[in-house]
Amino acid sequence: MNKRVEKALNDQISKEAMSSQYYLSMASWAECNGLSGTAKFMYTHSDEERFHMLKLIKFVNERGGKAIIESLEKPPVSFKNLESVFAELLAHEIRVTDSINNLVDVCLQEKDYTTHNFIQWYVSEQLEEEALARTVLDKIKLIDGDSGGLYMFDKDLENAAIASNGVSIEPNQN
Numbered sequence: 001m002n003k004r005v006e007k008a009l010n011d012q013i014s015k016e017a018m019s020s021q022y023y024l025s026m027a028s029w030a031e032c033n034g035l036s037g038t039a040k041f042m043y044t045h046s047d048e049e050r051f052h053m054l055k056l057i058k059f060v061n062e063r064g065g066k067a068i069i070e071s072l073e074k075p076p077v078s079f080k081n082l083e084s085v086f087a088e089l090l091a092h093e094i095r096v097t098d099s100i101n102n103l104v105d106v107c108l109q110e111k112d113y114t115t116h117n118f119i120q121w122y123v124s125e126q127l128e129e130e131a132l133a134r135t136v137l138d139k140i141k142l143i144d145g146d147s148g149g150l151y152m153f154d155k156d157l158e159n160a161a162i163a164s165n166g167v168s169i170e171p172n173q174n
């Protein structure tokens with residue numbers, strides 16, 4: 001495997017692991033603050049990010065590279081309110097999108113079209129995740145702290161978590 005591509009893939013593995021930790025921390029915060037639907041949504045999301053990481057690890061190793069598991073920085077443990085949770089989530093997803101775009105650039109520069117093809121799955125996934133984060137954040141802003149609205153919002157997130165499907169970690173499957 002091309003060394004520059006391998007390095008960029010390994011950087012992405014750490015980012016996906018960090019995303020998983022980040023959402024796990026948000027899940028725990030939500031659970032401790034009576035927001036069980038939000039907690040469920042975040043736990044599910046954390047699992048999805050772990051799948052994203054595993055999918056990359058398997059791809060690197062199956063193509064003759066070496067996936068490296070790095071230590072991670074501690075995620076934030078407390079949040080001002082629900083709006084700040086989702087504002088941070090959106091900011092985080094935007095950073096991940098930048099990183100995926102960088103990976104696409106490296107693949108093209110190194111003419112690694114196989115990895116470029118593989119990474120397209122992440123490009124579409126990021127598009128969806130950013131859109132979801134924006135929609136949720138807009139809804140929270142509309143609620144503007146209203147407790148009835150927050151209750152309904154939390155229920156909606158629970159339903160969204162139940163409806164979301166898991167993803168396969170096999171490099172060639174969605």
Ligand code: OFO
Pocket residue numbers: 016019048049052092093096125126129
């Ligand atoms: Fe892995 O998609 Fe979000 O971060």
